[in-house]
Amino acid sequence: MFAAFKDIWGNQALLAGLGKAVETGKLAHAYLIMGAEGTQKETLAHAIASAILCDAPTATGGACGHCSSCGFLRGGGHPDCHAIYPDGQSLKIEQIRALRDEASLHSFMSEKRVFLIFQAEALTDQAANGFLKLLEEPPAGTHFILSTGQAARLQPTILSRCQILKIDRLGIAELGAALHAAFPDLQPEEAAEIARRSQGLPERARQAAAPEALARRQSDLALRERIMHGDLTDLFRLAEEMEKNKDEVERLLINLSDWFGTDLGLGQADSSFSAGRIRAIAPLLEEIALSRQLIKNVNARLVLDVLFIEILRFRGVLQGGRASS
Numbered sequence: 271m272f273a274a275f276k277d278i279w280g281n282q283a284l285l286a287g288l289g290k291a292v293e294t295g296k297l298a299h300a301y302l303i304m305g306a307e308g309t310q311k312e313t314l315a316h317a318i319a320s321a322i323l324c325d326a327p328t329a330t331g332g333a334c335g336h337c338s339s340c341g342f343l344r345g346g347g348h349p350d351c352h353a354i355y356p357d358g359q360s361l362k363i364e365q366i367r368a369l370r371d372e373a374s375l376h377s378f379m380s381e382k383r384v385f386l387i388f389q390a391e392a393l394t395d396q397a398a399n400g401f402l403k404l405l406e407e408p409p410a411g412t413h414f415i416l417s418t419g420q421a422a423r424l425q426p427t428i429l430s431r432c433q434i435l436k437i438d439r440l441g442i443a444e445l446g447a448a449l450h451a452a453f454p455d456l457q458p459e460e461a462a463e464i465a466r467r468s469q470g471l472p473e474r475a476r477q478a479a480a481p482e483a484l485a486r487r488q489s490d491l492a493l494r495e496r497i498m499h500g501d502l503t504d505l506f507r508l509a510e511e512m513e514k515n516k517d518e519v520e521r522l523l524i525n526l527s528d529w530f531g532t533d534l535g536l537g538q539a540d541s542s543f544s545a546g547r548i549r550a551i552a553p554l555l556e557e558i559a560l561s562r563q564l565i566k567n568v569n570a571r572l573v574l575d576v577l578f579i580e581i582l583r584f585r586g587v588l589q590g591g592r593a594s595s
């Protein structure tokens with residue numbers, strides 16, 4: 271896969287360091303990329319691999335995107351670039367042996383070869399020992415790029431032989447700006463909202479900003495408006511509209527616990543406020559959980575009717591006041 275440094279959001283200092291290494295021809299022979307789920311670890315691994323194999327990389331962009339090496343990477347297969355993922359639950363010794371055999375062959379296009387090892391925490395002890403031997407005496411021109419979300423599970427000897435690259439989540443404002451730049455159709459407020467909900471994780475934000483996800487979110491918001499402001503007649507009508515589609519009812523119930531639980535309670539900065547709020551809403555959250563059980567066997571319309579009556583009763587709390595009794 272092809273990637274350039276500009277495909278990574280935020281993380282300016284990290285990218286500047288890598289750019290410097292490209293410029294001076296000092297890319298390390300082994301990198302370990304550490305970061306939480308959703309931080310673009312894999313994209314970064316591909317960006318470094320692309321920069322290593324590119325014929326004319328630049329300090330700012332990494333791989334040029336135009337040379338024949340970049341062309342092969344874009345096309346999905348470069349003969350000197352190999353990636354391995356866990357086979358089932360683990361990265362196995364057989365995979366490392368195959369990698370070692372591959373590394374012993376001569377490179378095809380340039381003097382360089384790159385091996386990407388994703389989810390490196392899944393290396394079995396045996397595989398890790400086998401890999402360590404390769405790391406200790408790498409064939410000339412060979413580069414290894416590992417990525418992990420759980421560095422503590424890696425053998426310290428592997429850690430100590432890799433240059434560590436920590437990729438961070440972004441600040442909410444920074445992610446919002448990056449999202450807006452990547453998806454110009456997105457309103458700035460919408461981008462900010464997605465950034466907040468994605469907890470600074472670019473991959474999560476990117477998924478949430480995809481047109482399909484966005485359309486879904488907009489219809490969810492409309493539904494939420496209706497539930498928060500409609501009268502009982504309208505809510506009963508809604509139950510009638512939804513009863514045929516159990517998947518949709520299930521989705522609504524999941525959304526309801528998010529809206530009433532996470533958004534109104536845990537999302538608040540003031541913890542004393544949110545503790546009180548969560549206590550007040552707890553019975554409603556239980557009711558929602560119960561409804562999820564009930565719709566498996568009971569008529570969905572009936573379950574929703576009862577739940578909507580309950581929501582009306584709690585509306586005061588949901589909107590910032592007290593429950594009406």
Ligand SMILES: [Zn+2]
Pocket residue numbers: 323324325326327333334335336337338339340
């Ligand atoms: Zn290139």
